[in-house]
Amino acid sequence: MKALTARGLTKVYRKGKQPALDSLDLEIESGQIFTMLGRNGAGKTTFLRIASTQLLPTSGSVTVLGLDAVKEAKALRERIAIAPQEAETIYPLTPRDHVLLGLRMRGMEKEEAAKRAREALEDLELTDVADTNSDWLSGGLKQRVIVAMVVRTDADLIFLDEPTIGLDPVNRRRVWDQLTRLKRTGKTIILTTHYMDEAEALSDSLVIINKGKVMAAGTPRSVKAAVTSRTTRVDVFDSFDRSELGAFGHVVTIAGRYRVLTDASGARRLGDEAVARNASIAISPVTLDDVFVDIVGEAEREGENGS
Amino acid sequence: MGARKTLRSLWAIMYYLGFTPMIRNPLFMAFVFSTPFTLLFILFVASNGTALPYGLAGALTMITTELGLFVGTDLASYKLQNRFQDMVVASPVSPLIYMFGVALSELIFGAPALIILFGLIAGQGASLAALVSCLGVVILLWVTTTSLGFFFSAYAPNTQNAFIINGFITTMLSVLPPVYYSVNVLPPYLVPLAVVIPTTEASSLFQGAIGLGYSIEPAWGFGALLAATFIMLLAVSFRMKWRES
Ligand SMILES: Nc1ncnc2c1ncn2[C@@H]1O[C@H](COP(=O)(O)OP(=O)(O)OP(=O)(O)O)[C@@H](O)[C@H]1O
Ligand SMILES: [Mg+2]
Numbered sequence: 096m097k098a099l100t101a102r103g104l105t106k107v108y109r110k111g112k113q114p115a116l117d118s119l120d121l122e123i124e125s126g127q128i129f130t131m132l133g134r135n136g137a138g139k140t141t142f143l144r145i146a147s148t149q150l151l152p153t154s155g156s157v158t159v160l161g162l163d164a165v166k167e168a169k170a171l172r173e174r175i176a177i178a179p180q181e182a183e184t185i186y187p188l189t190p191r192d193h194v195l196l197g198l199r200m201r202g203m204e205k206e207e208a209a210k211r212a213r214e215a216l217e218d219l220e221l222t223d224v225a226d227t228n229s230d231w232l233s234g235g236l237k238q239r240v241i242v243a244m245v246v247r248t249d250a251d252l253i254f255l256d257e258p259t260i261g262l263d264p265v266n267r268r269r270v271w272d273q274l275t276r277l278k279r280t281g282k283t284i285i286l287t288t289h290y291m292d293e294a295e296a297l298s299d300s301l302v303i304i305n306k307g308k309v310m311a312a313g314t315p316r317s318v319k320a321a322v323t324s325r326t327t328r329v330d331v332f333d334s335f336d337r338s339e340l341g342a343f344g345h346v347v348t349i350a351g352r353y354r355v356l357t358d359a360s361g362a363r364r365l366g367d368e369a370v371a372r373n374a375s376i377a378i379s380p381v382t383l384d385d386v387f388v389d390i391v392g393e394a395e396r397e398g399e400n401g402s
Numbered sequence: 403m404g405a406r407k408t409l410r411s412l413w414a415i416m417y418y419l420g421f422t423p424m425i426r427n428p429l430f431m432a433f434v435f436s437t438p439f440t441l442l443f444i445l446f447v448a449s450n451g452t453a454l455p456y457g458l459a460g461a462l463t464m465i466t467t468e469l470g471l472f473v474g475t476d477l478a479s480y481k482l483q484n485r486f487q488d489m490v491v492a493s494p495v496s497p498l499i500y501m502f503g504v505a506l507s508e509l510i511f512g513a514p515a516l517i518i519l520f521g522l523i524a525g526q527g528a529s530l531a532a533l534v535s536c537l538g539v540v541i542l543l544w545v546t547t548t549s550l551g552f553f554f555s556a557y558a559p560n561t562q563n564a565f566i567i568n569g570f571i572t573t574m575l576s577v578l579p580p581v582y583y584s585v586n587v588l589p590p591y592l593v594p595l596a597v598v599i600p601t602t603e604a605s606s607l608f609q610g611a612i613g614l615g616y617s618i619e620p621a622w623g624f625g626a627l628l629a630a631t632f633i634m635l636l637a638v639s640f641r642m643k644w645r646e647s
Contacts, residue, residue: 109647144646147492151647168645173403177492182485185419187426192418199414200495202407244489254492 098125098252098283099146103155106141106307115141117307118155123285123300125160125252128278130298131287132383134391138307139287140180140256146285147177147254160252176201176245180256180287183237184229190216190240191225197244211247218273219243220266235262239270246273253277255286259293271297291384305391319386325356328381329365334374340365347388356385403494411495412503419480420507434472435515437572438464441582455526459608460582462519463601466540467576469512470547471568473505477555478564480504497644505548516540523612532611539624542631543604547575549634556644581605585617600630 101121107114115138123129131139144150146157148168157164162171176197184193194215198208216225219239224232229240242258255274259267267290274284274297288294294301295315302312311318320326325344331353340346343365344357355365362378369376403411424430438461445457477500481487490500524533554571558564575581579599580588585606588596596602603623610616616623 144488149488149491149645151645172492173494175492177489179485179488182489183483185423185480185484185486187423188418192422196414196418197489199418200411200490201493202403202411204410 096125097122097158098127098129099123099157099159099285101142101146101155101157104142104145104152104157105154106138106145106150107153114153114307116145116152116155119304119307119309121302121309121312123283125283126278126281127299128274128284128286128297130294130301131285131304132289132291132294132301132387133287133304137304139304141307142304143177143254143256143285143287147175148172149177174251175254176248176250176252177254178241178245178256178258180260182241184232184240186230187228189226190221190229190232190236190243193229193240194243194247198248201248201250203249215243215247218246218269218276220269235266238262239266242270242273246277250282252283252285255284257287257289259288259290267293291382291387295383303387303390310390311386315383319381319383324358325361325385325389326381327357327359327362328379328385329355329357329362330377330379331355331365331369332375332377334369334372343368345389347385354385356381356389403496407494408496408499412499412506415495415500415503416507416510419476419504420511424507424511431511431515434468434512435465438468438576439515441577445582455612455614456582456584456609458519458523458526459605459612459614460576462516462523462536462540462608463543463581463605464572464576465512465515465519466543466604467547467601468572469508470505470544470549471551471554471572471575472508473501473548474551474553474555474558475561475564475568476504476508477501477552478558479561481555482558482564483561491644498639501548501552501638505544505551509544523608526612528611528613536608536611539604539607539627542627543600546600546627546631546634549631549638552638553634575599575601580617584609584614597626600627603627603630 099121101119104116104119105114106116119142131142133139141150145152146159146164148164148171151165159171160174164171191212194212195208198211199205216222219242221236221239221243224236229237238261242255245253259270262270271293277284298315300314301318303310303318331340335353337346337353340353340355344355344361347354347356357365366376366378442457442461445453520533520536523536554567555564558567579596579602581601585593585596585602597618603618603626606616606618607620607623610620
């Protein structure tokens with residue numbers, strides 16, 4: 096069953112020249128963790144806001160849990176929850192207050208809410224600071240408070256807009272664990288992120304969008320395979336010029352050194368050449384990060400040529 | 403949401419967005435009450451006590467207006483700064499429950515000041531019937547200004563602006579028009595302008611109840627206030643920027 100279907104979804108903000116979403120088509124299976132990837136301004140937040148009944152589309156439609164997000168918003172709101180991007184804690188509430196507010200405003204009974212709040216605070220390792228003023232918390236703790244507000248709600252579908260922003264690697268994984276736990280209880284999770292490793296580790300399927308258009312969609316593995324024949328990357332540490340490397344594949348510069356995105360035979364040829372020159376290289380499979388830079392960067396260059 | 407859930411939801415919003423912040427930050431109330439009581443004091447000493455009844459009618463009008471409009475500033479910051487309203491929109495909570503949840507908790511916190519003012523009005527010899535009618539006026543005016551505050555919160559581009567707009571409207575509604583003085587002292591050509599302002603009607607009704615005589619026909623005053631309340635509520639229900647476009 097589909098948890099979400101978008102058809103020709105378009106959004107042009109009143110002050111915007113370019114569409115933030117450009118005739119977007121998308122399908123999300125229920126019971127999955129679905130990730131949206133895209134550069135700053137790609138349209139991720141716009142999409143989430145429309146699907147979660149906060150913003151009207153200019154045209155096109157989006158159906159969430161079988162309900163039209165525009166016409167059946169009231170019924171839909173009973174079944175969704177969102178942790179918005181850049182949400183801030185409310186002065187002078189404590190983390191526990193926040194979680195209780197998130198649960199009880201949805202009509203949950205007091206005892207049930209208290210129990211679930213304890214669980215949510217534990218889930219995100221906030222128990223020790225549960226009753227301190229949120230203003231005193233570090234940025235990462237505040238961010239976890241926002242996530243804690245939605246993880247134990249009764250919503251069937253939960254939207255999270257960059258839930259792991261500003262979290263250290265340990266705490267990011269803690270959030271991943273919670274999202275995975277939520278999925279196991281049958282809920283659908285739709286999130287956005289800039290971290291490719293996160294999308295790769297966490298999502299059942301994902302979409303890469305750029306300028307409001309879908310660039311690639313599928314499982315992390317299929318996206319990697321489908322959008323690029325360059326399955327292997329070779330990091331070159333010395334002894335080669337950029338112009339020489341062009342013969343082996345697509346060259347990108349990362350932190351002053353070269354990375355060649357290529358296929359197995361390109362890697363082999365480059366490897367032989369490196370051995371001959373006694374050069375240092377490292378060969379590994381491409382990551383989603385490489386794919387992202389590759390396809391979004393490609394689109395960017397085409398756009399520049401076109402205009 | 404069913405009725406029980408709706409009540410729980412209303413209570414949660416009152417408790418966490420109203421009571422809790424106010425208990426932990428009592429300075430807020432001192433801020434709300436400072437201006438009306440200062441104006442009351444100035445009128446009292448400058449007139450050797452004779453203008454006290456006008457001061458009472460004015461202070462009652464102003465506090466009610468402030469309590470209503472302040473909802474707008476709070477909601478603007480929950481919306482623009484905390485993005486909390488985004489969470490509320492994408493949830494079963496209805497806009498009216500959200501607005502009145504915040505508004506009611508602030509009204510309850512304003513209650514001590516209102517009680518003091520009612521006591522002082524009773525001290526001026528107002529009858530029980532007059533006090534009850536004053537309470538009715540307070541409620542109507544509060545619903546009107548709360549709706550107005552909600553409206554401004556929806557259109558304010560940022561929290562600083564919301565705060566400035568709020569201060570401006572408070573002055574325009576409860577200091578400039580005949581709130582601390584009688585409509586009758588205005589030049590005649592300004593009277594039609596003054597009587598369309600809901601705070602003028604409210605204060606005139608308070609003035610009448612205190613025994614200063616009604617400068618506006620009370621039936622007309624009540625009717626106009628009722629109409630303003632109804633229009634504002636209607637406007638909030640139908641034209642509110644709950645979902646953005
Ligand atoms: N309220 C608005 N009014 C006008 N333009 C807007 C508004 N909100 C977003 N935009 C524009 O729409 C486009 C998409 O923005 P959006 O916030 O959806 O991007 P995003 O993918 O979430 O980016 P980020 O990763 O930085 O959060 C951008 O060009 C942005 O400038
Ligand atoms: Mg965004």
